[in-house]
Amino acid sequence: MAYFAYHTIEGDRGVWAWIHLTQNLQAKQDEMLKIQSDRQELESRVALLRPDNLDPDLLEERARDVLNYGRENEYLVIQQR
Secondary structure (H helix, E strand, C coil), X not given: CXXXXXXXXXXXXXXXXXXXXXXXXXXXXXXXXXHHHHHHHHHHHHHCCCHHHCCHHHHHHHHHHHHCCCCCCCCCXXXXX
């Protein structure tokens, strides 16, 4: 009886392993939800840059960012990452 009680709690398929796997699963699901929301945000920004649905403000933002252009009388604050 003690043998079965011990292996019910300890071991690869015991209660402690089940609790650990449940916590690990919850952490991975939270990570997956965050990644999915990041992906949806990126997909929506990419959709605004498609030729059939071009957003001029986003296009200007990306062009200024990539080409390092600025307008006259604008100040540029450079932050190191």
